[in-house]
Amino acid sequence: GNENSGRNPLILPEYACQRATCLKHFNHKFTKALEILQKHAELRDNERDSSRALAFRRASCVLKSLPFPLTSMSQLKNLTNIGDHCKRVIQEILEDGECREVNELQDDWFQKMVVFTNIFGIGSATAKKWIEKGWSTIKEAQEGYISSDWRVRWGLAFHTDLNTPVNLQEAQYIQQIVRKEAETILPGIILQITGGFRRGKEEGHDVDILMTHPEEGKEVGLLARLLQRLQNKGIILCGNLEKSTYSDEMLTLDSKLSAKGQLDHFEKWLGIIKIPHSCSENPAMDYSGSLSIISSCVHKGTGCSVDNSTCCTASEQPLNYQPLNLDESLDLESKAKKQKLGTENEISPMELAKLDRNWIARRVDLIVSPYDQYFYALVGWTGNKQFNRDIRTYAQRELGMKLSSHGLYDLNKNCALPARSEKEVFQNMKLQYIEPWERNC
Ligand code: GTP
Numbered sequence: 190g191n192e193n194s195g196r197n198p199l200i201l202p203e204y205a206c207q208r209a210t211c212l213k214h215f216n217h218k219f220t221k222a223l224e225i226l227q228k229h230a231e232l233r234d235n236e237r238d239s240s241r242a243l244a245f246r247r248a249s250c251v252l253k254s255l256p257f258p259l260t261s262m263s264q265l266k267n268l269t270n271i272g273d274h275c276k277r278v279i280q281e282i283l284e285d286g287e288c289r290e291v292n293e294l295q296d297d298w299f300q301k302m303v304v305f306t307n308i309f310g311i312g313s314a315t316a317k318k319w320i321e322k323g324w325s326t327i328k329e330a331q332e333g334y335i336s337s338d339w340r341v342r343w344g345l346a347f348h349t350d351l352n353t354p355v356n357l358q359e360a361q362y363i364q365q366i367v368r369k370e371a372e373t374i375l376p377g378i379i380l381q382i383t384g385g386f387r388r389g390k391e392e393g394h395d396v397d398i399l400m401t402h403p404e405e406g407k408e409v410g411l412l413a414r415l416l417q418r419l420q421n422k423g424i425i426l427c428g429n430l431e432k433s434t435y436s437d438e439m440l441t442l443d444s445k446l447s448a449k450g451q452l453d454h455f456e457k458w459l460g461i462i463k464i465p466h467s468c469s470e471n472p473a474m475d476y477s478g479s480l481s482i483i484s485s486c487v488h489k490g491t492g493c494s495v496d497n498s499t500c501c502t503a504s505e506q507p508l509n510y511q512p513l514n515l516d517e518s519l520d521l522e523s524k525a526k527k528q529k530l531g532t533e534n535e536i537s538p539m540e541l542a543k544l545d546r547n548w549i550a551r552r553v554d555l556i557v558s559p560y561d562q563y564f565y566a567l568v569g570w571t572g573n574k575q576f577n578r579d580i581r582t583y584a585q586r587e588l589g590m591k592l593s594s595h596g597l598y599d600l601n602k603n604c605a606l607p608a609r610s611e612k613e614v615f616q617n618m619k620l621q622y623i624e625p626w627e628r629n630c
């Protein structure tokens with residue numbers, strides 16, 4: 190035995206939305222292996238694999254909420270969601286320090302699939318076709334693939350930029366630019382970084398920003414005007430504005446909003462912007478006021494505390510430094526245009542990426558929600574994806590309610606349950622409040 194065996198039998202609540210799951214935990218050795226199994230099943234991408242993928246993820250998620258490092262199989266006795274396959278993997282890691290199946294999965298095919306599906310706009314079907322053609326590098330795809338999808342053209346061209354993780358300083362820089370323009374258009378606007386940064390991650394693949402206005406209807410038309418202003422500043426590289434397709438019946442009917450689905454009907458813009466290279470490096474900038482460090486982060490229900498550094502969250506306050514000047518890089522581009530084409534024609538994304546430039550491309554998601562849906566949208570766009578799956582399944586199975594980013598609908602009483610705060614979203618579902626940084630399932 191060890192000092193932790195006295196804690197058993199440990200009972201963890203069945204649903205991840207009833208537990209705290211922090212970024213830092215005691216069982217990375219196991220969860221990394223299980224998430225490779227999950228990733229592999231996702232990449233193979235057929236119906237049977239996708240349910241296996243979810244089973245691996247659920248097991249991993251349980252281990253992330255354990256308040257101690259797993260040292261013996263007996264500690265799994267009272268835990269749900271850990272099937273036989275996962276148990277074999279865990280046992281092998283306990284005995285040998287690694288799992289042969291997991292090692293063997295990470296073959297050439299897997300590595301290539303990971304590289305290709307990391308390209309913006311590329312899914313596993315296209316990645317598989319590329320591998321069948323014998324391609325194994327980004328360069329081969331850049332040279333050999335012509336896509337009609339703007340995401341793929343830009344994703345391929347700016348692959349190096351977009352695969353360099355966005356850090357917190359860059360996220361806050363982007364938030365500040367967006368806030369400044371949005372507040373000019375619509376005073377009183379509420380704007381919040383969501384996604385991984387809100388969950389306390391220090392890096393991400395994009396910046397997710399959710400917007401609303403407390404006066405009903407004021408948010409209509411905001412996004413198009415905001416994008417026009419950002420365009421005029423010269424910082425938009427590409428993107429797509431999706432109009433809202435929401436209607437009230439969707440709260441009850443829409444299958445897109447099912448427990449599994451992450452899709453919603455908000456007006457949103459998914460795109461790529463450019464920010465100065467130096468905005469994450471400039472030592473003269475003072476970020477001391479930019480983080481609200483939460484002093485203690487306690488695993489709910491398990492009594493385990495995790496060190497502060499994992500529990501910071503992006504501030505909701507605007508920062509006070511000047512956005513850097515992009516004029517120089519714009520000059521560079523117009524020069525290149527004239528040299529290359531002698532006209533005002535657009536240069537291709539690939540040519541643009543190859544320029545000597547002082548900016549980096551960053552993926553940004555901008556989402557606009559009506560205020561009466563805002564706190565549900567906030568939960569949905571904070572995630573993570575697995576937390577969303579779980580809390581939606583919980584609502585359906587345990588409460589007979591339908592949860593989406595648009596609201597919560599009681600299917601028995603036939604009524605929607607409004608929420609005026611994120612805490613109320615949890616109260617409406619009879620759940621203890623789970624902080625954003627405890628939603629890293
Ligand atoms: P990184 O960006 O890699 O740091 O991770 P992330 O958790 O921020 O992932 P991502 O930006 O993909 O998504 C943020 C949250 O928004 C997640 O909880 C997703 O489930 C959710 N999300 C992403 N796309 C959509 C969408 O089209 N509709 C809805 N409703 N949610 C989405």
Ligand code: MN
Nearest residue numbers: 384385395397
């Ligand atoms: Mn994100």
Ligand code: MN
Nearest residue numbers: 384395397554
């Ligand atoms: Mn996103």
